[in-house]
Amino acid sequence: GAVVSQHPSWVICKSGTSVKIECRSLDFQATTMFWYRQFPKQSLMLMATSNEGSKATYEQGVEKDKFLINHASLTLSTLTVTSAHPEDSSFYICSAQGTDSTNYGYTFGSGTRLTVV
Amino acid sequence: TQLLEQSPQFLSIQEGENLTVYCNSSSVFSSLQWYRQEPGEGPVLLVTVVTGGEVKKLKRLTFQFGDARKDSSLHITAAQTGDTGLYLCAGDQGGKLIFGQGTELSVKP
Numbered sequence: 103g104a105v106v107s108q109h110p111s112w113v114i115c116k117s118g119t120s121v122k123i124e125c126r127s128l129d130f131q132a133t134t135m136f137w138y139r140q141f142p143k144q145s146l147m148l149m150a151t152s153n154e155g156s157k158a159t160y161e162q163g164v165e166k167d168k169f170l171i172n173h174a175s176l177t178l179s180t181l182t183v184t185s186a187h188p189e190d191s192s193f194y195i196c197s198a199q200g201t202d203s204t205n206y207g208y209t210f211g212s213g214t215r216l217t218v219v
Numbered sequence: 220t221q222l223l224e225q226s227p228q229f230l231s232i233q234e235g236e237n238l239t240v241y242c243n244s245s246s247v248f249s250s251l252q253w254y255r256q257e258p259g260e261g262p263v264l265l266v267t268v269v270t271g272g273e274v275k276k277l278k279r280l281t282f283q284f285g286d287a288r289k290d291s292s293l294h295i296t297a298a299q300t301g302d303t304g305l306y307l308c309a310g311d312q313g314g315k316l317i318f319g320q321g322t323e324l325s326v327k328p
Contacts, residue, residue: 108261136315145225145307145321146262151314195261197316208252208316210261 104130106198108211115186115218123181123214125196130209132198135179137171140193140213152179186218222246223310225319233327235297240322242308243290249311251291253282256305256321265293298326 105128115121125135134153138146150171152158158171168190170182179198183190195213224243232238242251250269254262266275268284268291275282279302281294291308303326308319 106261134314138318143323146309146318148315148317193259208264210254210263212261213259215259 104198104200104209106132106196106209106211108196108214110214111212112215113217115216117187117218118185120182120184121186121216123183123194123196123216125179125181125198125211127177127198127200127209130198130200131176132179132200133176134199135173136197136199136208137169137179137181138195138197140195142193146195149181183216186216188218191216191218222312222317223308223319225308225322227322228320229323229325231325231327232298234300236326238295238298238324240293240306240308240324241290242292242319244310245289246310246312247288249288251284251288251311252309252316253291253293254307254309256307262307295324298324300326300328302326 107126107128109124113121136151137149139149140146148161149164150158150160152171152173154173154176160166168184173179193213193215196211197208226241250267252267253265256262266282271286271288273284279296283292306322309316
């Protein structure tokens, strides 16, 4: 079945630095990738939708200059948290949409736990 | 305003009991999915419902999609401790997946 690899699985960074998270579709082409953010004991909140080769579409309230998304190929999207602060600490999850009809195309990565100290 | 209202948000039951989780919206969805998520992991798809009135069974789990495709329910029969986890409903709207608040289920032995 469709597999999405997310890397790193966890990262600790100092306040003010930038962190890049990668999301790869391993065995299918993902024309669209989604980035979610999840705080403890809460649900997934959609941050942005990215289509290969074009600018990402951000949800209301998400700062596009802080959360840079690049979707340069059909198998890779990256999320860069710039000038990270402790309040950016969260669980970030990507999802890739392909042509797998068994789940209508949404396959999730295993998430990245970001801790900003 | 939450697009998908999921209830209850927390549920603690004894092993062997039955439970139902509800997912309601005022919007119509082309499809609705149920996921289960373990701590520190991504959500894992349980089922997708597409047709209004559709009922799907996955062992002790029964999923139903409302006739108007605005609501869904998840029923677990004879819950086991291994069912403990976060259950999420998600609706496909306009090409993106929007999640409900989630139901944190704890099944005690």
